[in-house]
């Protein structure tokens with residue numbers, strides 16, 4: 001796994017909030033306890049892309065989580081449009097055509113493309129319901145292998161699959177894991193879940209944590225504890 005300069009970079013805080021004012025207030029409350037923020041559908045479609053560009057200009061790292069998936073031309077041009085935001089990461093779904101298009105769209109921009117394998121809210125029954133015959137672990141491994149072949153920079157999966165994914169993608173690509181809960185925290189809709197310490201021991205590069213931080217009385221303290229648990 002690539003070495004980090006700053007251990008705080010291991011934690012990516014998911015800013016799944018209703019508007020930019022709420023996100024700005026949370027970033028201020030967390031202060032220097034976090035260095036990396038994710039902007040997904042909720043905030044992204046409510047002015048969050050400009051906000052992400054502002055965070056990047058302040059020297060914070062940003063992750064644009066739009067999980068793109070469309071015909072190749074649309075994905076390629078969409079990624080190209082997003083590549084000027086100064087973001088560090090952008091997600092696409094891990095379909096070979098989509099991944100190859102995203103890699104073309106990001107070429108030369110410095111934006112790293114992450115491929116989402118199987119959502120952490122899916123268990124075996126959910127994958128079967130969606131039409132997949134493979135066990136989730138096998139589907140994650142297949143998609144990780146295809147992502148590496150497509151030239152993708154990193155994989156989004158559950159930390160439960162990190163060891164097998166590392167075997168598929170080698171030491172230099174990134175593993176980013178949502179579905180992370182400090183011991184005792186409510187799972188919400190997450191089904192393939194690990195603690196920050198377990199994820200780190202499994203060799204992940206970054207964890208993504210939303211509600212346990214955004215819903216906390218003291219978000220800064222929770223962020224600090226998560227970083228410490230992964231040190």
Ligand SMILES: O=C(O)c1cc(=O)[nH]c(=O)n1[C@@H]1O[C@H](COP(=O)(O)O)[C@@H](O)[C@H]1O
Nearest residue numbers: 014040118119120156178179208209210211
């Ligand atoms: O791509 C993601 O970030 C993602 C992939 C995945 O498989 N599961 C997953 O939960 N996420 C995102 O990670 C965040 C997890 O949030 P919490 O469950 O609140 O910690 C959300 O913003 C999800 O959109």
